[in-house]
Amino acid sequence: MTAVEAQASWSYGLDVNFLAAGYNNPSVGSAGSGIYAGKAGPIKAIMPTVPTTQLLVANVTKKISQNSKPYLKQPWNGDIIIEEFPFENTFSNGIVEYNSRIKMMRDYLEPFETLLLNEGHFKSKHRLCHNELCCDFQLDMNSDRQDQNISVKDYVYRLAVFNGIRSHTFVTAGIQICAVIFCTNSSLSSCGYEFEMPEQASFDTVFNNIHISGNFRLDNSTQLPATLVQGYGVLLSDSFQFTREEISEKREVTIDMKTTAKISKILTFGIYGRDFLKDGGPVTEPSGGVRNYVSVSLGISVAVLLYTRNYC
Numbered sequence: 001m002t003a004v005e006a007q008a009s010w011s012y013g014l015d016v017n018f019l020a021a022g023y024n025n026p027s028v029g030s031a032g033s034g035i036y037a038g039k040a041g042p043i044k045a046i047m048p049t050v051p052t053t054q055l056l057v058a059n060v061t062k063k064i065s066q067n068s069k070p071y072l073k074q075p076w077n078g079d080i081i082i083e084e085f086p087f088e089n090t091f092s093n094g095i096v097e098y099n100s101r102i103k104m105m106r107d108y109l110e111p112f113e114t115l116l117l118n119e120g121h122f123k124s125k126h127r128l129c130h131n132e133l134c135c136d137f138q139l140d141m142n143s144d145r146q147d148q149n150i151s152v153k154d155y156v157y158r159l160a161v162f163n164g165i166r167s168h169t170f171v172t173a174g175i176q177i178c179a180v181i182f183c184t185n186s187s188l189s190s191c192g193y194e195f196e197m198p199e200q201a202s203f204d205t206v207f208n209n210i211h212i213s214g215n216f217r218l219d220n221s222t223q224l225p226a227t228l229v230q231g232y233g234v235l236l237s238d239s240f241q242f243t244r245e246e247i248s249e250k251r252e253v254t255i256d257m258k259t260t261a262k263i264s265k266i267l268t269f270g271i272y273g274r275d276f277l278k279d280g281g282p283v284t285e286p287s288g289g290v291r292n293y294v295s296v297s298l299g300i301s302v303a304v305l306l307y308t309r310n311y312c
Contacts, residue, residue, distance in 0.1 A: 001272065002228060003030075003033075004042075004047045005227065005268070007032065008036055008045065009224040011036035011038055012039050016063065017036065017038060017061075018035075020032070024048060026048060029103040029104060034056065035056055038063065042234060045233070104194065106193055107192050108166060109160065109191055111162065111164060111286045111287075112130065112162045113162070114158045114160045114191075115128055115159040116156070116158050116183075119205070121141070121142035121143065122139075122141065124138075128159055130161045130163045131163040133161060133176055135214040136213045137159050137212055141205060142205070143205050143206075153184075153195050154201060154203065156182075156205075157180055157181065158180070158191055159181075160177060160191075161179075162177040163275075165282065165283055166283060167283045171280070172279065172283055173274065173278070173279050174281070175273065176216060176272075177270060177273065178214045178270050179269060179271065180266070180270060203230060206262055206264045208262050210258060210263075210269050211258040212269075212271060214254070215247075215252045215255075217251065218247070218248075218251045219251055221276060222273065223253070223271055223273040224273070225257055225271065227266075227270075228268040229265050229267060230267065235269075239261055240257060240260055241256075241260055242256075242257045255271050257271055
């Protein structure tokens with residue numbers, strides 16, 4: 001998860017106002033700051049691709065309680081922003097030939113259970129399981145590619161499910177994921193990587209509907225919505241629904257996440273869960289037992305998600 005993706009996810013999932021200031025050094029993958037209004041979504045968020053210093057200022061509605069409904073109906077409306085103060089680039093000395101790209105490291109996807117989605121127009125239903133977690137997917141998608149030029153680049157997509165333990169450099173953590181993820185070609189090894197020139201991606205695939213659901217353990221766990229679009233932004237909160245229904249007798253919770261409108265330029269859409277009982281265990285390996293140590297997490301704000309319990 002990128003920083004803004006993790007920040008928006010945490011704020012929405014717990015329905016709390018959240019102010020996040022990320023250390024800005026895109027060349028090593030550190031970037032991302034924002035002001036978030038819980039389920040009303042981001043008020044202002046930035047994911048700079050060049051070293052910079054910036055002050056974000058906005059009106060934020062005080063929440064009376066965690067279960068209160070947010071009042072901001074249009075979180076990205078410019079009227080909400082008071083003023084934005086760009087400062088002189090304090091990192092400019094010695095970075096004359098800096099490449100204006102943020103370094104994104106790939107997640108460790110090899111242990112995931114995945115399914116490649118066919119290109120073209122189709123509706124489909126799928127159930128994917130990994131260990132004890134099963135996720136149901138309903139999709140309606142189509143590709144509007146007009147240009148047959150083979151040099152035109154477009155992402156393809158996979159369904160991905162994971163229920164295991166991941167490494168976060170110094171600690172291991174229980175993670176549960178049900179998601180649609182992007183790839184540069186049909187191989188799993190290409191997933192999680194952008195094209196060398198991301199801005200040239202055509203994004204011909206349009207999702208008319210994405211619907212993901214799954215049952216998770218109720219205790220010692222939490223589940224959050226995770227979205228990522230071109231430019232390292234996130235979907236507006238009115239673009240999707242994220243609901244949870246507790247099944248007390250089974251000590252389970254059903255998580256349901258679906259789009260509410262057509263979406264394009266999507267990179268990730270899914271449910272991100274934490275299973276705290278698995279923290280500290282050995283990393284989940286692929287069935288073949290071979291690990292690619294080059295593949296590591298791109299999460300910049302993992303600390304937020306690693307230590308978040310479910311207080312909703």
